[in-house]
Amino acid sequence: MSKIEVDKVDPQSGTALEIGTSGDTITVPTGAGLTVVDEVKTNKISPATGVAFALGDSGDTFTIPSGATIVNSGTATGFGGGTNTPAFEAYVAASTTALPDNTAQKIEFDTEVYDTDGCYDKDTNYRFTPTTAGKYFVYSYLYLDSNADNMKEIGARIYKNGAEENRMLINFDSGYGEGGSAITFSTIDFNGSSDYVEIYGIVDTVDNNDAEIYGDSSDRYTVFGAYRIIT
Numbered sequence: 001m002s003k004i005e006v007d008k009v010d011p012q013s014g015t016a017l018e019i020g021t022s023g024d025t026i027t028v029p030t031g032a033g034l035t036v037v038d039e040v041k042t043n044k045i046s047p048a049t050g051v052a053f054a055l056g057d058s059g060d061t062f063t064i065p066s067g068a069t070i071v072n073s074g075t076a077t078g079f080g081g082g083t084n085t086p087a088f089e090a091y092v093a094a095s096t097t098a099l100p101d102n103t104a105q106k107i108e109f110d111t112e113v114y115d116t117d118g119c120y121d122k123d124t125n126y127r128f129t130p131t132t133a134g135k136y137f138v139y140s141y142l143y144l145d146s147n148a149d150n151m152k153e154i155g156a157r158i159y160k161n162g163a164e165e166n167r168m169l170i171n172f173d174s175g176y177g178e179g180g181s182a183i184t185f186s187t188i189d190f191n192g193s194s195d196y197v198e199i200y201g202i203v204d205t206v207d208n209n210d211a212e213i214y215g216d217s218s219d220r221y222t223v224f225g226a227y228r229i230i231t
Helices: none
Strands: 087-091 095-099 110-116 134-145 151-160 164-171 179-190 197-205 213-214 224-226
Touching: 095 197, 134 151, 134 197, 151 179, 164 179, 179 197, 197 213
Parallel strands: none
Antiparallel strands: 087 110, 087 224, 095 213, 134 179, 134 213, 134 224, 151 164, 151 197
């Protein structure tokens, strides 16, 4: 018999039905559809031809129930999340005396370590304006120096859209310092278009002298960076 036409196949007894024998191949030809409305159990799914196959159609949802685990030993592409970009890091390449006493001043981070999407301006405004909306981790550390033991306070500040967003302050109390590092960091929301951040530094000295922003191309004492947080 070469052909059987039937609308339904049921097990002869019990509730289990077996199709074929070990080594057999069951073929569903092109143009025919195989519909299963309940559970399918198998140890492996491979494409019928080529090296790719599709699961479902646009708009379908596949649910992984609680307690189940997906193990991936290959490369996962096209899933949610993505990379921590846009991201950048820049530093001050050479020292400069540019901090008036007790006055917050924008720091000019003029040399990039990396800038994944070209969102940091190292030439004019020294600001980061990410083009993808989301939460970002923004950080900076500043090495500030007065060349004398006269520093009362040093600080680093994050400004968003021209207004102070976050600050960190070190107070030397009566033990005046010559120099030190101020660190600041924050998680900030960006709209992906006009929002931007900049870094400001401040030094308060006993004798009201200007302070130096310490920069170096190899040790990177003064740094500004940010990256998108995957949520």
